[in-house]
Amino acid sequence: MSLPSTRDRLPSQPASPPPPGTARFPLWLTLLLGGLIAVGPFSTDLYLPAFPAIERDLHCAPGSVQITLSAWFVGLAIGQLSQGPLSDRFGRRAPLLAGTALYTLASIGCATASSLTALSIFRVLAAIGGSASMVIPRAMVRDIASGPAAARAMSRLTLVMGVVPIAAPALGGALLAFGSWRDLFWITVLYGALSLFAAWRLLPDTMPPSMRAGLAPMDMLERFVRILADRAFVTNALAGGFGGFVMFTYLAAGPMVFETLLGLSPRDYGIAFGLNAMGYIAATQANAALVHRLGLRRLLYLGTSLCLAGALGLALLAVLCDHHPPVIPVMGLCFVCIGSLGFVFSNAAAAALVPHPHQAGSASALMGTIQYALGAVAGALMSALSLHPALWPLAAMLCAGAFAMTASVRAAPV
Template sequence: MKTHTVPPPTPVASPGELMDGRQRLRLVLVLGSLIAIGPLTIDMYLPALPSIVDDLRITSAQVQLTLTGTLAGLALGQLVIGPLSDAFGRRRPLLAGVALHVLASVLCVMAPNIEVLGALRVLQGLGTAAAAVVAMAVVRDLFSGAAFATLFSRLILVMGVAPILAPTLGSGVLGWTNWRGIFVVLAVFGVVLLVVAALGLPETLPVALRRSAGPVATLRTYGALLRDRTFVGLVLVAGLAMAALFAYVAGSSFVMQGQYGLDEQEFGLAFGAGAVGLIVATQLNVRLLRRYTPQRILVSSLVAGTVAATVLLAFAVTGLGGLPALLAALWVVLAAAGLAMPNAPALALSRHGEAAGTASALLGAVQFGTGAVAAPLVGVLGTGAVAMALVVAGGMVCAVVVLLVVVRPARLGALDPVPVAGAAH
């Protein structure tokens, strides 16, 4: 009697893996433009804060609330828009969100007082959230696992460059107009982005895979995601790594200029060098993924970042080595974060491709929320190197603890999707 061996199933290529090089490049450019609108909206008007204070006759604390409003809109908006993108597809929530951003930007130009400006900045944040969520969800629709981490590493190049260039662009705009002109530029960019998204971004979520948009179904989906211990752990790891990065951004100017006496140009060079280190690390991640799994890169980078952050704290407390030693340790931490940031989301979202929008929203909200907490925490602790180093080290240490205790890399295994139980289609 003859026996027949059953051949192993042939792996099914994801839609993104069927793209050629030109199609992938176009996708990166479109999604990179979507991601850039967030940093530009948040950071481009920072150089104008003093002039807004003078023009509207308000206090510095009042104008800072407009920034808080933007961040709040961006965080809350992701939680709302994520489920909507799972229910109605990616394009409609995206285009509606960018249109809201354009409208809010135009109205900011005409804002008569700080109260109106603050409310409009919240609307800007809501519109920006659509771009952030949909960009991540589209990548997950098309790619998974190492391929997701590879493409996301390319997008982090934009995420790293945009916040650095945004204040410089804002300063340039202020050279020929007042603070209201910055919102004109944001409105124009939003219109361009609306056209680019409408013409260059196809729908990536088939109708058959869409989910219910009802509040009960949405809450059920969020509940199911939160019951996935590994997913929650990876989301927290991504958020804590982001918190370390935000702590550096929030405290670096006070430390380098106030404590170590750098002028504005010297600070710009030092800050830019750190950003270059982070960006180079994200691009190195693409090469590393050809030889190692995202799990291994994530564990190694977080351990290295924690060691560097501990050394950073020691340098800050003792003053040993001065500013050069402090910067060297900081740059290693940033490089480690640059390796961790693409891989933690890739591992998390690979578990829930069927609810990519909702999962991306939860991931973005946690990342943004922990980062937003880290920034003022540096100010509460002080303006010196010790305060900044404490928060940076705290974020990295907590990330490693969560990874080892909650995620448990040895149990992470293959990147097989884990269905969200009980969610209505």
């Protein structure tokens, strides 16, 4: 059976942004783009339960493997800054294919690394390639939809990609019972190869040549400066960025807090991680259902308020019982913090991208760079603060991120 033509599969490219809610977003494209975006969380989450095993195998100090997570975020920040302009210049398809190929090859390096330094270097390279699948699908959404319609489409993408963070840590923990941490990276190689084939075989280009921007360095700089001069973009991008700081703090601290401090096995940690991811996905779908009725701004207020409440609850637990916290309250408050971000990311991204229809790739790249630069800071801080198992580093950093996220949303123009 032959594939339908691009004309049959996508709505025609409008000369100006479509009216909110009028663009039709095909289900097959939602599934494909969701799978591509999931390359990032899959590579982030799959090996989290293996941190202690990697430290033993590579003879590293406790907590030192968290630096590979920072290396991953550094690569994402670098890659996203370049992938946006490339996709605005050459279209969406070619940069996505090239980036996915680089991700797959670098993942082979991760699987065969013989030292923490080599693993960190290959993680940076894999992230630079993988960033294409995290920037470009969001820009493709903006090519087709805008406003609440774009927020709804992004929420649906999050549902598709949300299966991955639910399953990845549990899969990683289960595989560790039968194999090596290196097997987890071979799985990322397979995921990258399948993603590359699917994108090459199925993905159309949603940006016509007539709308493509130049790639001259001064043009790129001017484009970034123009975007950063927009208060709506900056405040909403910072809201998403500090939401990323909260998320990545949780990711970096998870193995130390759940496995070392609370005593969970890698398998049980994967299950706990999956429960929190399910809360996040449920929030994103509630967001998709409510965004037309309540609007982006109210839902952003809801998400930041819930996240701040959960972070303050963890801070209280850290004061009362830092070295021996009860498992259920810690898991419940983490559930609130992470689940609440389902009301933040999609709405912040949609609000930031709406004013920039012809520069969606560059604007999306700047958003990603901000988010993952803050993620690299979170990973490095957690590595420095996690010399001994305790709850207070996680609680303090979650509070800092939640306060900053709330302030950014409050500063955004109405």
